[in-house]
Structures are given as C-alpha cells and as structure tokens.
Amino acid sequence: MNNRLINWFKYASxxxxxxxxGKMIPWxxxxxxxxxxxxxxxxxxxxxxxFQQGEGYRIIFIHVPASWMSMxxxxxxxxxxxxxxxxxxxxxxxxxxxxxxxxxLMAFLSLWTGALWGKPMWGTWWxxxxxxxxxxxxxxxxxxxxxxxxxxxxxxxxDKAGAVLALVGVVNIPIIYFSVKWWNTxxxxxxxxxxxSPSMAMLMLWSMLLMALCFWMYSIxxxxxxxxxxxxxxxxxxxxxxxxxxxxxxxVAK
Amino acid sequence: xxxxxxxxxEFLAMGGYGVYVWGSFGVxxxxxxxxxxxxxxxxxxxxxxxxxxxxxxxxxxxS
Numbered sequence: 343m344n345n346r347l348i349n350w351f352k353y354a355s356x357x358x359x360x361x362x363x364g365k366m367i368p369w370x371x372x373x374x375x376x377x378x379x380x381x382x383x384x385x386x387x388x389x390x391x392x393f394q395q396g397e398g399y400r401i402i403f404i405h406v407p408a409s410w411m412s413m414x415x416x417x418x419x420x421x422x423x424x425x426x427x428x429x430x431x432x433x434x435x436x437x438x439x440x441x442x443x444x445x446x447l448m449a450f451l452s453l454w455t456g457a458l459w460g461k462p463m464w465g466t467w468w469x470x471x472x473x474x475x476x477x478x479x480x481x482x483x484x485x486x487x488x489x490x491x492x493x494x495x496x497x498x499x500x501d502k503a504g505a506v507l508a509l510v511g512v513v514n515i516p517i518i519y520f521s522v523k524w525w526n527t528x529x530x531x532x533x534x535x536x537x538x539s540p541s542m543a544m545l546m547l548w549s550m551l552l553m554a555l556c557f558w559m560y561s562i563x564x565x566x567x568x569x570x571x572x573x574x575x576x577x578x579x580x581x582x583x584x585x586x587x588x589x590x591x592x593x594v595a596k
Numbered sequence: 597x598x599x600x601x602x603x604x605x606e607f608l609a610m611g612g613y614g615v616y617v618w619g620s621f622g623v624x625x626x627x628x629x630x631x632x633x634x635x636x637x638x639x640x641x642x643x644x645x646x647x648x649x650x651x652x653x654x655x656x657x658x659s
Contacts, residue, residue: 387599387607397611401620408624447627455620462616564632571639578646587650590643 357582374559381552408451415445423505435501440569446484472521473529
C-alpha cells in the first residue's frame with residue numbers, strides 16, 4: 343500500500359515528470375503522423391462519395407476530431423485544475439496551462455471547419471444554434487483561462503484563479519455534448535455514439551477514428567512539449583533545472 | 597482499397613466543394629504546423645534566457 347502511494351506520486355513532481363515527458367513526446371509525435379497519414383489516405387483518397395453531401399462531407403474527418411478534442415482537452419484541464427485545488431500539487435497548474443492553447447486551437451478549428459461545412463450544406467456560415475453557440479462559449483472559456491493566468495504575476499495564484507474558472511466552465515461541456523438532443527438544432531445529431539451502432543459507412547467511420555487518434559496524439563505531444571517549457575520556467579533556480587540547462591548546452595537534451 | 601479519384605484535378609475540385617474542403621484542411625494543417633514551431637521557438641528562447649540569468653547569478657556570487 344505504502345509503496346504504491348510512493349510510485350503514484352513519483353511522477354507528480356516536475357523533476358521526474360520532465361525527463362519522462364521528454365522520452366514520450368517523440369513517440370506521440372510519430373504516432374500522430376502515422377495515424378494522420380493512414381486517416382487522410384482512407385478518408386481523402388479511398389472513401390467513396392457521400393450520397394447526400396457529395397464530396398463536401400469529407401470535412402467531417404477533421405471537424406469531428408477537432409470538436410471531440412476541444413471538449414476532451416477541457417475536461418482534462420478541469421481535472422488537473424481540481425487536482426491542483428485539492429492537493430496543491432505543482433504539476434497540476436503546469437499541465438492545465440500547457441493544455442489551454444491546444445484546446446483553444448481545437449475549439450477554433452471546430453468552429454472554422456463547421457462554418458466551411460455549414461455554408462454549402464445549410465446555406466449559412468453561422469447560426470445562433472445551441473451546438474454552435476456553446477462551442478463558441480468553449481473557445482471563449484479557453485481564451486478567458488489563458489488571459490486570466492497571464493494577468494496574474496504569481497504563478498500559484500494564477501493557477502488557483504485559472505482552476506476556479508476552468509471548473510465553473512466545465513458545466514458547458516455536457517451542454518455542448520447534449521445540445522443536439524436537448525434543443526431543436528440545425529446541427530445534426532451525433533454520427534457515432536456509445537449506445538447504438540454508428541450511422542456511418544464502415545470505411546468512413548474508420549477514417550474518422552484514425553483522424554481522431556491522430557488529433558489525440560498530436561495534442562498530447564504538443565501539450566507535453568509546452569508543459570516541459572513551463573516546468574523549466576517555473577522551477578528555474580532549482581538544482582534539477584540547472585542540470586537540464588547544463589546538459590542542453592552540450593547538445594544532450596533530456 | 598481502390599483509389600476513388602480518376603484524376604488529380606478531380607481530387608482538387610472535390611466535386612465542386614474544393615474551396616470548403618481545402619479551406620478546412622488548409623487551416624487545420626497550418627495550425628498543426630505553426631503551433632509546434634511556436635512551442636519550439638518559445639522553448640529555445642526560454643532556455644537561452646534561463647542560461648543568461650544563471651550565468652549572471654553566478655557572476656554576482658563571485659564578485
């Protein structure tokens with residue numbers, strides 16, 4: 343019991359998480375490329391035309407993964423925020439801060455690809471529809487989180503303020519997810535759900551899942567990379583950062 | 597696993613949806629190229645700054 347506790351907390355300290363993240367990043371980046379190439383090949387080259395939407399439906403292969411990631415990254419960010427508030431661990435605030443920009447970009451991509459898909463299919467770039475509006479609020483929550491953290495000089499206080507904002511905003515996630523069920527929206531219902539078989543052709547479904555895996559791996563890689571920079575910045579002056587900086591000069595990163 | 601398209605120009609045209617499809621994929625690709633580049637730049641400038649600061653701190657200790 344005691345041993346397990348120690349192992350669990352071992353990687354919760356920046357100095358042991360830093361080299362671990364450094365080892366993992368190349369793998370996640372490589373997997374992102376592999377899944378991306380496979381997903382793009384299946385989705386853009388092999389998959390047939392959709393009988394309703396012609397070739398325009400192919401936007402789904404990035405629209406759905408970006409939307410999923412925008413929501414999931416927020417949940418992970420809120421999880422770290424809660425952990426930080428409860429246990430006051432240094433790592434939590436760093437992870438939340440590292441995730442926010444990627445989450446914001448995913449929310450932006452979701453809206454951007456959605457607008458470019460909406461124009462030819464619905465005849466409009468934008469409607470004040472429940473799904474679209476709540477996703478826009480998600481983008482604003484990310485931007486608010488980043489701006490709030492940037493406006494407070496003391497990193498620990500910035501973490502606390504950001505964590506409260508992240509936790510309050512988490513109510514928006516189920517609203518986005520269930521908006522197509524709760525309200526009468528222009529946005530279509532989900533194409534993939536856990537409870538019933540997907541309403542997509544298998545090839546298209548596989549393409550989308552491969553692209554989703556690519557977005558996962560990309561997000562993890564870039565967030566871990568950013569987390570490592572934040573760790574160095576915040577822990578500057580400590581022995582382990584001095585060692586990292588010394589090694590950096592000799593060309594051996596890690 | 598047969599290729600769906602008859603020609604490259606047909607692939608680019610996307611059945612008339614080219615602007616929308618490539619507008620989506622283009623911006624997506626741009627973001628996924630620029631975001632990592634910015635992260636790497638930020639780390640490089642951070643490491644350089646921290647090194648300068650630690651050298652300056654060492655000098656202050658000596659004098």
